[in-house]
Every structure is written in C-alpha cells, then in structure tokens.
Amino acid sequence: MAPPRKHDTDVILDAARTLVLREGPRAASVAAIAEASGAPVGTLYHRFGNRNGVLTAAWLRALDRFQTGVLGAAAAQDDPIEAAVAMTAAALTFGRERLEDAKLLLNLRPRDLLDGAPDSEFNDRLAAMNEPLFATLSRIARGVYGSDGERELDAVRRAVVDLPYGALRRYAYTDGFPDWLDADLVAATRALLAT
Template sequence: MAPPRKHDTNVILDAARTLVLTDGPRAASVAAIATASGAPVGTLYHRFGNRNGVLMATWLRALERFQERTLAAADRPDPVDAGVAMASACIGFGRELPEDAKLLLNLRPSDLLDGGPDDEFQARRARMNAPLIDQLHRIAHDLFGRDTDREIDAVSRAVVDLPYAALRRHAHASALPDWLDADLAAATRTLLESYRA
C-alpha cells in the first residue's frame, strides 16, 4: 500500500483558487501557490507538471463538482422535474461551494492558462460536458418530441441560462438570498412547462 500523500491535493488547489480569485490569475505562480498551500515547489511540479497544470486542475475540479451535483439532480423521469432539479442544483452548487462557483463564473480557462487551453484540456472538458449535454437532449426530446438546435436552445435557456444569470447576479454577495432557490425553481418550471408538446 502506498503511503498517504504528505500534501493534500485539495489544499493545493484551494490555495491556487484563492490566489486567482483574490489577486488575479497572474498572482498564481507556482512559488505563490507553494507558499500559500505549504507544499514544496517540487511537489507542485511533480504532481501537476507546471503552473498550467495546477490551474487546469483547479478549474476542472470546480467543473467536476458542479457537474456531479447537476447530473445527480437530472435523474428524474419527468423532463420538467429533471430540468427544475438541474437548475436548482446550480444554485445549490453556488451556495455550497461559492468559491468554485466564482471561479467558473468569472474566469475562462483562457484567462488562467499560459498560452490558453491545450488539446488535452479541451478534450477532457468536452468529455466532462457530454453527459450534461445528453441530459439537455433528453429533456428537449421529451418535451418537444425532437431535439434539434432550436429545442436544445430553448431548454438551455431554462436549465442553464436562468441559473447562470441568477448566480452571476449574486456572485459577490456574502451569501445567496434565501428566496433564490424557490424563485428560480418556479421560473424554470414555468418556462419548461410552456414547452410541453
């Protein structure tokens, strides 16, 4: 059995995220991340390869945490219920992991990575996004009887754009308003119900 890692990966990624959100992406050098996390510079290079590797892992961890919640919520047979649950999961993500939400809302990978995202990053993000896109297709097909671009766009307005806009509006508040969950769920349900064939 391998010994446990001395420096927890989540502590390192949390430190990188804090530096980026507090002082901007350029502040997140390998040396600064090492100092903030308590992990030696050599550990960061060994585990992540370089600065891009640390920041890519930080951003992808936030995306994975978001997607875990959203996909778990989508597991409902009724398309409206599934869409409402997915939208609500977005708000839940923002409430439970506000720093990860701020990272995804405010910074694109190209803002973080030297030279922009490489092919490996793009491919991994596409693989991660595929199950969510499949759920949007399922909801569109169940509501409209088809899932062409127009129907996917309509479902995305309800399930993606509404919660994104709500989170973005309140991203810099100390906490999300208590009423936001119910209001967003009601708005999403109304829009999705209007699509039923």
C-alpha cells in the same frame, strides 16, 4: 502500496483558486501557490507539471463538482421538466455550498487562467466531461418538446443553464443568496419549459 501523500491535493488546489480569485490569475505562480498551500514547489511540479497544470486541475475540479450535482439531480427525476427543475435547484445548491468554485467557473474561462491556450489534452477532457451534460439536456428537450433540435435545445439551455448562471453570477459577490431565489428560479424554469 504507495505511501500517503504528504500534501493534500485539495489544499493545493484551494490555495490556487483563492489566489486567482483574490489577486487575479497572474498572481497564481507556482511559488505563490506553494507558499499559500504549504507544499514545496517541487511537489507542485511533480504532481501537476507546471503552473498551467495546477490551474487547470483547480478549474476542472470545480466543473466536476458542479456537474456531479446537476447531473445527479437530473438523473434522479424521470419527468423531463422535473429533471430540469432539479438541475436549476442543484446549480443554486452548488453556489451556496461551493461558492469559491462557483466564482471560479462564473468569472474565469480556462484561457483566462492559463499561459497560452488550453492544450488538446485539456480540450479532450473538457469535451468528455461535458458529454453527459449535453446528453441530459437532449433528454430533457426530447421529453418536453419531442425533439432535441437546435431550437428545442436552446429553450432547455435558457431554462437550466442561462437562468441559474445569471442568478449565480449576480449573487456570487454579495452577502449571500436571498431565501426566495430558489423558489423563484424553480418557478421560472418550469414556466420557460411550459411555454
């Protein structure tokens, strides 16, 4: 059995995320991340390969946390409209509970973070992570509209992606989310899908 890691990966990724959000992506050098996390530079290179590896891991961790919540919420609902509503509610829960991760996803694309474009390994991993999300959107479209064609998928994306994304983006840098936001977005998701 391997010995436990001395420097927790989440602490390292949290430090990278904080540097990016406070000072911008260029401030998140390996040396700065090491200093902020308390992990030696060698540990970061060994575990992540380079700066891009650390920042990619931080961004993908945020995406995984988001998708785990929204996909789990949708899977718990048999009714397609209720699945869509659950996804909207879960997106807001993610924003409240993991605000720093939400800010990272809302404001920075991988190409904004990295030195150079994301590599094929990243693109393959992102595609694999997004596959269940796309399948869920298709399931909702088929359940609501009887088809998962381009127009039907677009309608579902407006209701469960664009709507919560816009609200999260607006409130992510305020003192908090208004208490009424959940009820309003849930009602809006239902209304968009019912028309």
